[in-house]
Amino acid sequence: MSDFDIVVIGSGPAGQKAAVQAAKAGKQVALIERDALLGGACVHRGTIPSKTLRENALRVNNMRKNATLFQFKLSEDLEMATLIDRLDDVMKSHDEYMRRQIDRNAIKRIHGRARFLSPNEVEVTSVRGKKQVLNTDYVVIATGSFPRKPEQVPIDHENIFDSDSVLSMLYLPKSLAVLGGGVIASEYASIFQALGVRVIMIDRYPRPLGFLDKDLTDNFVNAFQDMGGVWMGNSVVKKVCFDGVNDVITELEDGRTIITQKLLCAAGREANVKDLDIDNAGLALDERGVIPVDGQLRTRVPNIFAAGDVIGPPSLASASMEQGRRAACNVIGLEVGSMPEMIPVGIYGVPELSSVGMTEQEARKAHGQIIVGRAPFSEIARGHISGNQDGMLKLVCDAEGRRLLGVQIVGEEATELIHIGQMALLSKSDVDIFVESIFNFPTLAEAYRVAALAVIGQRARRNSVY
Numbered sequence: 001m002s003d004f005d006i007v008v009i010g011s012g013p014a015g016q017k018a019a020v021q022a023a024k025a026g027k028q029v030a031l032i033e034r035d036a037l038l039g040g041a042c043v044h045r046g047t048i049p050s051k052t053l054r055e056n057a058l059r060v061n062n063m064r065k066n067a068t069l070f071q072f073k074l075s076e077d078l079e080m081a082t083l084i085d086r087l088d089d090v091m092k093s094h095d096e097y098m099r100r101q102i103d104r105n106a107i108k109r110i111h112g113r114a115r116f117l118s119p120n121e122v123e124v125t126s127v128r129g130k131k132q133v134l135n136t137d138y139v140v141i142a143t144g145s146f147p148r149k150p151e152q153v154p155i156d157h158e159n160i161f162d163s164d165s166v167l168s169m170l171y172l173p174k175s176l177a178v179l180g181g182g183v184i185a186s187e188y189a190s191i192f193q194a195l196g197v198r199v200i201m202i203d204r205y206p207r208p209l210g211f212l213d214k215d216l217t218d219n220f221v222n223a224f225q226d227m228g229g230v231w232m233g234n235s236v237v238k239k240v241c242f243d244g245v246n247d248v249i250t251e252l253e254d255g256r257t258i259i260t261q262k263l264l265c266a267a268g269r270e271a272n273v274k275d276l277d278i279d280n281a282g283l284a285l286d287e288r289g290v291i292p293v294d295g296q297l298r299t300r301v302p303n304i305f306a307a308g309d310v311i312g313p314p315s316l317a318s319a320s321m322e323q324g325r326r327a328a329c330n331v332i333g334l335e336v337g338s339m340p341e342m343i344p345v346g347i348y349g350v351p352e353l354s355s356v357g358m359t360e361q362e363a364r365k366a367h368g369q370i371i372v373g374r375a376p377f378s379e380i381a382r383g384h385i386s387g388n389q390d391g392m393l394k395l396v397c398d399a400e401g402r403r404l405l406g407v408q409i410v411g412e413e414a415t416e417l418i419h420i421g422q423m424a425l426l427s428k429s430d431v432d433i434f435v436e437s438i439f440n441f442p443t444l445a446e447a448y449r450v451a452a453l454a455v456i457g458q459r460a461r462r463n464s465v466y
Contacts (some may be wrong), residue, residue: 004028007032011040013040016038017320019097031102038098049167064196084298098438114281117280121134122134138303138304139281140304141310160248177199180265181205183264188264191350193227194225202258203235204335207233220349235252235256239251240263271310271312288312291311297323320344355406362406370399373453374393375392395454404425407424420448434455
């Protein structure tokens with residue numbers, strides 16, 4: 001007889017939701033976490049810390065803009081601890097909330113390092129070295145990911161950082177090189193630039209965030225460079241080293257050399273299966289370095305499921321939560337259908353970017369002729385009032401200018417505004433809904449109405465139908 005119906009490994013967004021869903025269905029559940037606090041990298045090293053820093057970066061940036069007006073001067077040597085002063089409170093509050101939720105649902109919390117002995121046996125080693133073996137019917141692996149470490153970048157966590165250690169810097173550096181052009185690289189590069197650090201983004205691709213349309217990424221790059229940042233696309237890093245005194249030297253394959261005080265390597269993440277001994281369970285990583293699963297989040301071993309970053313993209317906390325819940329439902333036998341395709345992407349850079357549904361490029365490829373309506377924030381009253389004029393909302397519609405295919409936004413509040421478009425897409429509403437609805441005035445949401453009118457205007461000209 002098994003000790004537990006389900007053992008969940010990892011307490012991040014996917015693991016937490018999997019454990020709670022299974023417990024609410026009356027199952028005996030154990031949740032294993034190797035860190036002292038619950039929440040995983042999302043709470044302690046990723047999503048929440050970086051967003052806390054971003055909020056304070058915006059405040060510092062605004063104060064510096066108004067320093068002359070109000071006759072004060074900010075310190076040039078801001079401590080990181082000052083910039084993320086509330087982070088410890090946020091993390092402890094989240095840990096307490098999760099502990100209460102876990103205990104309320106009678107989930108067995110186990111603090112230790114897990115490894116497979118077989119598909120139905122998980123060994124846990126406590127911080128004091130004591131071992132115990134859990135027998136279980138099912139396992140959900142939700143161990144997340146860790147930063148990829150390219151061979152030519154010797155990360156030492158003192159001068160050359162990865163995305164898990166960058167917030168351990170004591171003081172803001174004078175200059176920072178950021179390797180990568182993905183979500184994490186774009187977020188940290190723009191956040192540190194907003195804090196007054198001279199940031200140089202270096203990436204092998206011509207522009208950052210290549211999965212978004214060019215007009216959005218152009219807006220992001222322009223805003224980044226307006227703050228003083230430097231974008232270096234089409235640049236391949238040959239070698240990185242610390243000079244042993246003050247600076248980090250980055251050599252590019254084309255012969256150029258970049259010298260900065262610190263360097264952040266944000267060149268992707270890998271599935272975190274270290275020490276799990278997944279081969280003992282009959283599992284292996286695929287060629288992408290993740291645990292492969294089917295549409296039900298089941299691995300090739302029938303009683304083992306996986307969810308979150310450990311199975312690869314989209315690697316979003318929001319998607320991981322839903323994957324975790326669905327993995328538990330599939331274990332239990334609850335019908336949940338297929339994973340929704342309408343997953344919004346939120347990029348918490350300065351400015352924010354967000355997207356749901358098809359991009360303009362994807363829509364043209366799939367539908368040929370389409371109609372696109374844009375609403376610059378400079379034409380929205382709330383944008384003038386709040387000073388958020390550097391932004392844009394874009395609606396992508398079919399050739400008739402009625403069916404909404406996708407929404408993309410760049411600018412402040414983008415990650416909140418996107419949900420209006422998401423609901424319209426999920427309800428299969430025509431773009432006219434944004435004109436027939438009355439929005440509060442003045443709000444940035446009014447941009448939906450402006451962009452929809454732009455679509456309808458093109459529809460009228462193209463089809464002689466309003």
